[in-house]
Amino acid sequence: MSEPAAPIRVLIVDDQHLVRSGFAMMLSVDEDIDVVGDVANGRLALAAAHDLGPDVILMDVQMPVMDGIEATRAIVAANLAKVIILTTFDRDDYLFDALHAGASGFLLKNAEPEQLTDAIRAVAGGHALLAPEVTTRVIAEMVAAARSSAPSTAVGNPHVGSADQLDRLTDRELEVLTLMARGRSNTEIAAALFVGEATVKTHVSNCLAKLHLRDRVQAVVFAYEVGLIRPAESPTHPQD
Incomplete structure (x- = not known):
């Protein structure tokens, strides 16, 4: 044992x-x-x-x-x-x-x-995390600040993300990234996509590697930067 x-x-x-x-x-x-x-x-x-x-x-x-x-x-x-x-x-x-x-x-x-x-x-x-209550309020303001200053660094990113970087992701990885940006946990992502949590973790790791992001926090910022999700799309209580 x-x-x-x-x-x-x-x-x-x-x-x-x-x-x-x-x-x-x-x-x-x-x-x-x-x-x-x-x-x-x-x-x-x-x-x-x-x-x-x-x-x-x-x-x-x-x-x-x-x-x-x-x-x-x-x-x-x-x-x-x-x-x-x-x-x-x-x-x-x-x-x-x-x-x-x-x-x-x-x-x-x-x-x-x-x-x-x-x-x-x-x-x-x-892993890194944002309490669901933080996602809209904090990340949206960080991205707005990042876009208004040049050169910009958001949560340690050397550059603001660009939409063409999304081409590196598979369709499923893009779905996972979108759900992460909405404040969903791995368990909630797994339920939404009808896959196992281990599969979700693999997709999250692939997203971070392909986009050269340090952690989940950077991934959420990136999703806002490239317009994958707008602040209004983030639910107040993502667990619901």
């Missing part, structure tokens, strides 16, 4: 003790997730990332001493961990900056426990 996979090591960063303890309590029931520490600001997060070796960091944005954006930039640059930004959407510009800093995704602080654990597992597995 094969050895069980090691638990995903998680560091929680938030300046409110009750928030940190609440997330830690939610995650404690999952055997495949191990909360290795919690700290109150970005500077402590950077030190803890070096010392504790987390796989995923849940990062607040507005904190004293060093905010979550600066900490994310330093942590990602040093390849210390993947970062999920925890947000209440008080400041959209923080979210845009965090994407540019290299965050692997966003999650609302009022997310259900299952959403939190699924997000951690996805990011630890090398």
Whole structure:
């Protein structure tokens, strides 16, 4: 029998003790997730990332001493961990900056426990995510900003996408990319296309490779850039 996979090591960063303890309590029931520490600001997060070796960091944005954006930039640059930004959407510009800093995704602080654990597992597995509530609001504004400035970089892309790049994709890969841009999870894409989740993962990987995109976040931005999907097409509740 094969050895069980090691638990995903998680560091929680938030300046409110009750928030940190609440997330830690939610995650404690999952055997495949191990909360290795919690700290109150970005500077402590950077030190803890070096010392504790987390796989995923849940990062607040507005904190004293060093905010979550600066900490994310330093942590990602040093390849210390993947970062999920925890947000209440008080400041959209923080979210845009965090994407540019290299965050692997966003999650609302009022997310259900299952959403939190699924997000951690996805990011630890090398995927990136945007909470469905983020897709229209954040990505559409990022693309608008990208198109209004030249040269432009959207979420680390060296260039704004062009529609002719879509010719590299098969019809099914194009369908998968479109559904990703609408905020659908792999499970929802599989159900919509009547295929297995493993097949969807393969199509997602092919899309990223063919379009030279780093992760799922870049794929969503790309879809908006090339006009594959318009902000109005994104449902408010993509899970429905």
